[in-house]
Amino acid sequence: MDKFRMMFQFLQSNQESFMNGICGIMALASAQLYSAFEFNCPCLPEYNYAYGMGILVVPPVWFFLLGFVLNNNVSVLAEEWRRPTGRRRKDPAVLRYMFCSMAQRSLIAPVLWISVTLMDGKSFLCAFSVHLDPGRFGNRSSPAVPRADLERLLAKVPCHDVFDGHAVVSREAATRYLRCISQACGWMFLLLTTFVAFLVRAIRPCFTQAVFLKTKYWSHYVDIERKMFEETCTEHAKSFARVCIQRYFESTGGEMTTFHSQWTHDKGGDKVDGDKCSNEKDKLLGIRVQEDMNKVLWNWHRCKPPLDIREEDLCHTKGSGCTRRGELHRKEWVSYYSKV
């Protein structure tokens, strides 16, 4: 449990490494899914190709889309793309960078699935067994077989428990041949993707390195700013709610507690007084009787206070024995600040 927590903390500390972690997990999931999936070639001429190619192509598309779904940055990108320009210009290079980095991460699991599928060879065998040349794998001594029957026979090559044409076609040789082609395709595909990735990563610094530093910084900034904004909103909501609820309790209780000093206590965060007794009293917020508490709870549902904590609008709460506070003198003050 501890190990997981530490790993989780390490990954979360850096957003990029967190996304890399997710990407790695998806890649492992794709390999595991393939090994757990029970490939079941239909062994019928009309369906073999569709099934074989479907298994090769559809799950990668699904993994690619899943990669986008799991990536937090999708909503950041969409937000940055759609926002009105306002007072901050939009930089298309930043949008492109964000999209490219998301796409790169999402491509790893599909590439892995395709490679594993091709290396294993079953889907290739299923899709292309019908196109085999019987002259190459057939037994010389076998009689000529009509085309339709031959197709049906070849379609059964992937299914060793159903195949009944041993006299016509050598099943093992045909299987080996197709698997060999499939594995060659798999290695070529891996080589190509690795080479392209290598070009992108290793050769990119030759072009536009300065611009790259800038776009990397600002795309990271957009992400962080969004997080900061949410945190600030949450903290603000907390303070807002705290004040609102305190005022509500007091207005319902009808007691004139020393609200203002208590509020600055909480805001400033310094509990100077070691007097536990008065601290507890403050926490009660003036509600000390069962009926008052019931009234608080009843009204909280029936008649919530307005979302307005400006000090002069204290008495808007309905149904409360509202005691008007002394008018707070709003001060207008000017401060000059110079750093010489």
Place this chain on the structure above:
Amino acid sequence: MDRLKLVLQYFQSNSESISNGICVLLALISVKLYTSFDFNCPCIPQYNKVYALGVMFVPPVILFFLGVMINRHTGVMMEEWLRPVGKRSKNPAVVKYLFSAMLQRALLAPMVWVLVTLLDGKCFVCAFSMSVDPRHFTGLPNNTGLDLVRIMAKVPCKEDAVFQNSTFRKAVSRYVRCYSQAIGWSILLLLILLGALARVLKPCFDHATFLQTRYWSNYLDIEQKLFDETCVLHARDFARKCVEQFFEGMQEDVHLRLPLAPARTRAPRTEADEETEDRLHGITRQEQVNRLLHTWYECRPELDVSRVAPQPRVCVTWEDRDGRVLFSDV
């Protein structure tokens, strides 16, 4: 748990040891990949050699590219090689050192794959079974109606019907495997000898320069990491400030604000605020950040931290609400 943390910290502290760790990991992955790969010799004369040599040499190329991509030093080296000279002179020895270090690490996993392939022997048997002279072995099946080449091509395939109950296939396989393993061990011995010679003889050649180049290449790596970290921290503080000011900008206008005033209308500055100010280093606008990043690439600063950085002079300008200047230091 503590031990794991200690080990992780040790590895993270030294960038070279991280690269070594990744390189060893890649080598282990290559072994695992080989064992999980289902070698499937086609047993057809035209395809055997192509397939086997393909399996022996294509994955090493892939592993080499992967090794280069994963290595941090690749980026450092490329950046150092391609940057404009600016205020800092370029040392080609450092670039060469980084290149050779990167190359050595990237070549480990491909060599491991080739060696494992040779020691296992399947690829060799598949590729070269047709080159064996069958006269040295007894028991060649001669009633199958196939020509010699096709029979020899089927030697790697155990389950083929041609070789049932025949010791011929096993004998030929063993012979070719023996060759394969001999070549594998020889290559391994050669590599180890070369490595040992290089390690032992290196201090004989220009050791002092070597120490310098090693120091400065390590420095470049650390400098880039620190720059990235500083950018990240700066972005965080920039964002926090931006959001706070945005919130404050939405306030009702209960204070007569002069443009210099905002700092004082808030709660008294806490330690966190001071820290934030320090981390921003005075860079508080988008244009300043862009200029900073551009200059970092175009004109890297000198390697000289003995001078105190010149502090920007702060000039006070008081404007009233309509923007008219009341007083100015400028």
